[in-house]
Amino acid sequence: MRTIAALFSFLTVFPVGASLLAEDLRPIVETDFLCHGQAGRTVKHEGAVYEDCAGGHGPEGGIEPALLSLLNRFQEEAGKQLVVTSGYRCEPHNLYSWAAVVRKTGNEKDVSRQSYHRAGAAADFYVEGVRELKAYREYQAKLASLSKTLHGRKLPVPAVWTRLYAPDEVRDPDNRHAYPYIHVHLLGKPRRSLPPAIAPQ
Numbered sequence: 001m002r003t004i005a006a007l008f009s010f011l012t013v014f015p016v017g018a019s020l021l022a023e024d025l026r027p028i029v030e031t032d033f034l035c036h037g038q039a040g041r042t043v044k045h046e047g048a049v050y051e052d053c054a055g056g057h058g059p060e061g062g063i064e065p066a067l068l069s070l071l072n073r074f075q076e077e078a079g080k081q082l083v084v085t086s087g088y089r090c091e092p093h094n095l096y097s098w099a100a101v102v103r104k105t106g107n108e109k110d111v112s113r114q115s116y117h118r119a120g121a122a123a124d125f126y127v128e129g130v131r132e133l134k135a136y137r138e139y140q141a142k143l144a145s146l147s148k149t150l151h152g153r154k155l156p157v158p159a160v161w162t163r164l165y166a167p168d169e170v171r172d173p174d175n176r177h178a179y180p181y182i183h184v185h186l187l188g189k190p191r192r193s194l195p196p197a198i199a200p201q
């Protein structure tokens with residue numbers, strides 16, 4: 001009975017589609033986090049020009065190991081492949097992304113200039129084959145719950161902050177796909193302090 005109850009609660013948390021075996025899943029690694037800048041792109045916002053980077057690079061010192069570990073544990077429990085659409089964002093790419101969204105929404109708070117993406121401490125991802133918002137809400141709860149044991153002891157509160165984006169929300173340039181997605185970042189101070197946001201040209 002206990003096994004059946006456990007299986008039922010697992011299916012309730014991850015109700016969508018067939019699960020993959022853990023060995024079929026590709027682990028989330030540092031190269032999934034490389035900056036998605038594209039050379040030659042610019043955005044004009046309030047008289048300033050924001051120039052994108054050429055992409056393909058990561059932060060000095062790498063991605064936060066706790067974040068990689070959390071995403072891999074989550075992927076194993078979900079039994080589905082995660083796709084990291086935005087990992088590290090260097091200063092120019094983060095500002096370019098910020099300006100691209102603000103120009104559309106007029107809201108300077110929609111994307112952060114101080115984003116933890118700049119420190120390799122944040123990820124945006126979707127789950128392959130899953131498009132239902134309800135499933136993503138459950139994924140958010142699962143991430144929060146898993147993060148309580150992220151640092152080797154059980155914390156009373158989650159060690160991450162998450163936000164769910166619906167497919168019809170204004171997307172930053174890294175997230176122009178048809179899936180909902182989750183932004184997750186580690187709470188507290190990243191291993192590397194965040195660089196100050198640089199001024200646009």
Ligand SMILES: [Zn+2]
Pocket residue numbers: 035036037053054055056057089090091092093
């Ligand atoms: Zn970059």
Ligand SMILES: [Zn+2]
Pocket residue numbers: 086117122123124183184
């Ligand atoms: Zn994000």
